[in-house]
Amino acid sequence: MWPKTELIDLLKITHPIIQAPMVGASTPELVAAVSNAGGLGSYGGAATAPAKLRSIIRQIRELTDKPFGVNLFAPAVEAYQLTPELLTKWHNELDAGPVPEPIPILGPFVDQFTVLLEEKVPVFSFHFGPAPIEAIREIHAIGSIVLATATTVGEANALIEAGVDVIIAQGFEAGGHRGTFAVPYEHGLIGTAALVPQIADAVSVPVIAAGGIMDARGIVAAFALGASGVQMGTAFLACPENNIPEVYRQAVLKCKDEDTVITEVFSGKPARAIRNRFIREMENNRDKVLPFSAQMSIGRVLYQTSAQQSNPDFVSMWAGQGAALAEALPAGELIEKMIQEFLAITASLQLK
Numbered sequence: 454m455w456p457k458t459e460l461i462d463l464l465k466i467t468h469p470i471i472q473a474p475m476v477g478a479s480t481p482e483l484v485a486a487v488s489n490a491g492g493l494g495s496y497g498g499a500a501t502a503p504a505k506l507r508s509i510i511r512q513i514r515e516l517t518d519k520p521f522g523v524n525l526f527a528p529a530v531e532a533y534q535l536t537p538e539l540l541t542k543w544h545n546e547l548d549a550g551p552v553p554e555p556i557p558i559l560g561p562f563v564d565q566f567t568v569l570l571e572e573k574v575p576v577f578s579f580h581f582g583p584a585p586i587e588a589i590r591e592i593h594a595i596g597s598i599v600l601a602t603a604t605t606v607g608e609a610n611a612l613i614e615a616g617v618d619v620i621i622a623q624g625f626e627a628g629g630h631r632g633t634f635a636v637p638y639e640h641g642l643i644g645t646a647a648l649v650p651q652i653a654d655a656v657s658v659p660v661i662a663a664g665g666i667m668d669a670r671g672i673v674a675a676f677a678l679g680a681s682g683v684q685m686g687t688a689f690l691a692c693p694e695n696n697i698p699e700v701y702r703q704a705v706l707k708c709k710d711e712d713t714v715i716t717e718v719f720s721g722k723p724a725r726a727i728r729n730r731f732i733r734e735m736e737n738n739r740d741k742v743l744p745f746s747a748q749m750s751i752g753r754v755l756y757q758t759s760a761q762q763s764n765p766d767f768v769s770m771w772a773g774q775g776a777a778l779a780e781a782l783p784a785g786e787l788i789e790k791m792i793q794e795f796l797a798i799t800a801s802l803q804l805k
């Protein structure tokens with residue numbers, strides 16, 4: 454039923470629908486539900502300590518015997534120098550205790566990567582650039598596949614150069630962090646409909662469209678644009694299997710088309726999130742934003758406390774421009790619905 458099968462064959466899946474790896478939202482249950490439904494479930498492992506990552510991979514394997522992916526971030530340089538007065542003010546307001554010291558909450562990359570290799574994860578995916586060429590050789594040596602995100606044609610070419618097997622073309626609409634790694638992030642703000650065909654023309658490997666794809670209409674469009682599959686994050690944010698706080702889930706379900714914005718204030722790197730008080734006030738104090746990922750680290754207690762108090766003001770609610778279309782369905786049902794709708798749309802598009 455799918456117009457292109459190279460990606461399906463490569464990943465050994467039934468449907469070319471990838472549930473995006475999402476730090477802070479993906480769970481073994483979500484990953485397994487998607488893989489069991491014939492898509493590719495993916496776990497966002499960048500902020501998971503190596504030993505925990507190993508147990509999560511094993512948990513996924515207990516829940517599914519189908520292929521799945523794990524995603525890591527390219528290692529970041531941590532730096533910290535500014536005084537967090539605003540965070541102190543908000544901690545006092547929420548009675549959240551002292552502002553924590555920044556800690557490295559990502560990685561350590563090499564140890565995480567070693568776990569993925571030892572556990573023979575079928576699909577490795579990378580954000581913020583490719584893994585080192587040597588690492589990609591090691592992944593290929595165990596027979597696994599490498600996916601990585603590009604936000605420009607130049608980045609797609611750089612990923613191919615590094616040995617990546619499949620390009621995820623991430624458009625401007627996407628929720629979460631911009632994957633831009635080779636140009637200033639403003640240069641990588643290209644919409645999915647413009648980016649996917651340009652990358653598809655430039656590379657000979659399968660291209661996955663990501664950003665703003667929420668249902669079968671988006672999947673049909675992605676194929677028409679030259680993609681061989683889709684990666685969807687925001688569409689899975691209202692599924693019961695993920696672990697986002699209830700206040701975040703409700704914000705996704707209430708979100709309108711104009712309610713998201715790309716901002717650096719939660720983590721120190723540009724990411725699309727649902728507007729709230731933290732973004733509004735922090736954007737007016739941009740000189741107080743720490744570099745990635747120190748900002749994410751120093752804000753962690755505020756984000757968690759706000760969520761525990763069912764207060765959306767200070768929660769990092771990453772989501773894409775299509776959030777208004779999210780449906781609160783179990784992931785397997787969501788995939789089944791998208792497949793039925795894909796069949797109906799493609800049938801209705803047949804030329805008479």
Ligand SMILES: Cc1cc2nc3c(=O)[nH]c(=O)nc-3n(C[C@H](O)[C@H](O)[C@H](O)COP(=O)(O)O)c2cc1C
Pocket residue numbers: 473474475476478497498499524579580602623626627628629630663664665666684685686687688771772773774775
């Ligand atoms: C909550 C959230 C967390 C995300 N975390 C990651 C991540 O850890 N790694 C990654 O490669 N992409 C991450 N992304 C980006 C997705 O891979 C993908 O580019 C994006 O979800 C596609 O756009 P959509 O949200 O409109 O579907 C995240 C997206 C969201 C919404």
